[in-house]
Amino acid sequence: MNRFLIVILTLTCFPFNVSSFPVKNNQDKSEVTASRIPAEESFFLVNINSFSSEEASDEAMVDDQIQNITISFAGDCTIGSDDSYRGHTFHKVYRDVNDPAYFFQGVSSIFKNDDYTFINLEGTFTNETRKAEKEFRYRGPPEYSEILKKGSIEGVSLANNHTLDYLQSGYNETVRVLNEWSIDYTNEDTYFIKEIKGSKIGFLGYKGWSREKKSNELLVKHVKEMREQGVHFIVANYHWGDMYSYIPNTQQKKMAHFAVDNGVDLVIGHHPHVLQGMEIYKGKTIVYSLGNFCYGGKMNPQDKDTVIFQQLITFDVSKNEIIETNCRIIPASISSRTDINNFQPIIAEGEEAERILLKYKALSENLN
Numbered sequence: 155m156n157r158f159l160i161v162i163l164t165l166t167c168f169p170f171n172v173s174s175f176p177v178k179n180n181q182d183k184s185e186v187t188a189s190r191i192p193a194e195e196s197f198f199l200v201n202i203n204s205f206s207s208e209e210a211s212d213e214a215m216v217d218d219q220i221q222n223i224t225i226s227f228a229g230d231c232t233i234g235s236d237d238s239y240r241g242h243t244f245h246k247v248y249r250d251v252n253d254p255a256y257f258f259q260g261v262s263s264i265f266k267n268d269d270y271t272f273i274n275l276e277g278t279f280t281n282e283t284r285k286a287e288k289e290f291r292y293r294g295p296p297e298y299s300e301i302l303k304k305g306s307i308e309g310v311s312l313a314n315n316h317t318l319d320y321l322q323s324g325y326n327e328t329v330r331v332l333n334e335w336s337i338d339y340t341n342e343d344t345y346f347i348k349e350i351k352g353s354k355i356g357f358l359g360y361k362g363w364s365r366e367k368k369s370n371e372l373l374v375k376h377v378k379e380m381r382e383q384g385v386h387f388i389v390a391n392y393h394w395g396d397m398y399s400y401i402p403n404t405q406q407k408k409m410a411h412f413a414v415d416n417g418v419d420l421v422i423g424h425h426p427h428v429l430q431g432m433e434i435y436k437g438k439t440i441v442y443s444l445g446n447f448c449y450g451g452k453m454n455p456q457d458k459d460t461v462i463f464q465q466l467i468t469f470d471v472s473k474n475e476i477i478e479t480n481c482r483i484i485p486a487s488i489s490s491r492t493d494i495n496n497f498q499p500i501i502a503e504g505e506e507a508e509r510i511l512l513k514y515k516a517l518s519e520n521l522n
Contacts (some may be wrong), residue, residue, distance in 0.1 A: 168469035175463060205295075220477070221351035223390075223467040224268040227422050228499075229444035229460055232277045232316070232451040233257075233301050234294025239283075244450030244497055248298070257448050258305025260490050260500030264462055265306035267328040267352050272357065273447060274393065274424040275302075275339075278317070279331040280324040291319035292451060296331045303335050305448075309348070312321075312341035313359030314393040316423065340391065343371070345376050347385055353469040353476065356385040362394025362405055370412055376415040385469060386476050390418040395426045398457075400517055402430050402442040418477070420465055428457050431517030439465075439481055441520070446488045447499050454495050458488045459510050462501075485510035 235244040247256075258265060265271045277292030279299045284293045302310070312331065318325055332339050332368060334374050338346045340359035347356050358376055360369035380388055390413045402410075402423070411423045414435050421440040423430065430443035445460040446452075461483050468478035487503040487510075489495045502510050 155469055202266060207349045210291040219472040220352070221469045221471055223350050223353060223355075223469060223477065224270075225350070225355065225465045225467070226252065226265060226271045227267045227441070227463040228273045228446060229269070229447040229449075229464070230276045230424055230451070231273045231307075231310075231448045232292045233275070233279070233298045233448065234277050234288045234292055235324065235450045236292055239257055239453070242453050244294070247497055253302040253306040254298075257301050257497055258307070258497050258499070261462065262306065264464075264484060264501065268306075268464065269304055270308050270355070270391075272311070272391075272422075273307055273504060274307040274391065274444075275303075275312060275328075275453065275480075276314050276316045276449075277425075278320050278328045280320050280327040281333060282320040282324040282362060284321055284323070286319050286321060286401060288319070290316075292319055292452075293317050296327065298339070299331045299335050301324070301327055301448075307337065308358060309338040309340075311357075311359040311393070312339050312344075313361050313391065315361070317341065317459055325478070327451060329372060339422075342372060345380070347380065351469060352471045352474075353387065353468075354383070354385045354468060356388040358378040358388065358390045358391065360392055360409075362392060362409055364369045366405060369409065371419070373413055374416050381417065386464075386469070386474075387419045387479075388417065389420045389422060389465070391422045391424065391426045394423060395430070397426060399426050400428055400437065400467055402521070406430075406442055410433055410442070414438045414440070422463065427452075427455070429461065429517060431519070432463075433518070434520040447486075448497055449488055449495065450468060450497055450506060451496060454489065454493075456494070458495070459513065460486050460488050460499065461510065462486055483511070483514060485514070 217474055233386060278294045280293050324497050340346055340357045342360060345358045347354055360372060379389060380509060392409060396403055419438055423442045424444060426443040427446050429445040433440040441463050445457065449459055464482040466480040466482060467476055470477045485507045486499055488499050490498045490500040
């Protein structure tokens, strides 16, 4: 069973056919509109089926064979910066705060209380000095990996355009460091399966652009292998799309639909550095772009809006099957300061939460 669930702060439903007004997105390039949410009602729910969350909760309480699983997904995380950056950089903040837990402490209430947290790791953990020939090369020293551990990050995608910023040796060191901290990773040929409360969850990671054909071929192969290993739920993570575009391009839609058509249960997208909406396609959720999150790649992005996407799975251990899937959207900002990026994402509250939710709702309405 499937439904589309969006949450900000409280548990109140509201109708969609209400007044419309512009929603600012902190960029001059685009403006979206969305239906107004009454201030006292900061929750909305769109049912794809009639299954009740109250029924699911009651069922879980009376039957310990029913397990509720929460997996959180966040956007682009650059735990470091480019060597050319000066002044207010990720490295300076790291030295000033002298606390690896600082960076994710604003979202710790979410990540520490879920069952698994997954991000796009956009950069490297390496001491390598040889660099790729490109404009931006992101890295943090290996000790920065503790930031992920302190932040309750359990899994990452390395399938992105900054994985090889410090060449193969930089990538190899990054993988070694992640393994040392028991942080899972996926990257094209490499996938992993995580057993959570009895359910096997598969994580894939691919790239778009010129890699579309290769990614599609790998996906078909990997989905088949995962199903043969008894995986119940498959997540495909993609690095794709156009920078700073709020609208997914034709390739993104084509690849996402291909993934669902070939057995993927959830598609998560990265790279545009701004939010793109979510689509329900054949009963499956496609999240085209989660935007930035803990992002050391830019000192003060105009658009600091982001969201945490949570996949909710109800798993029947006795039947060895998923009996319900929901999703939850938590509006957030990439910085706890509005005047600069302090690399500390926080959960949005009040009017800011309402604004981000409305913006995300509008971006999603255009896709459904």
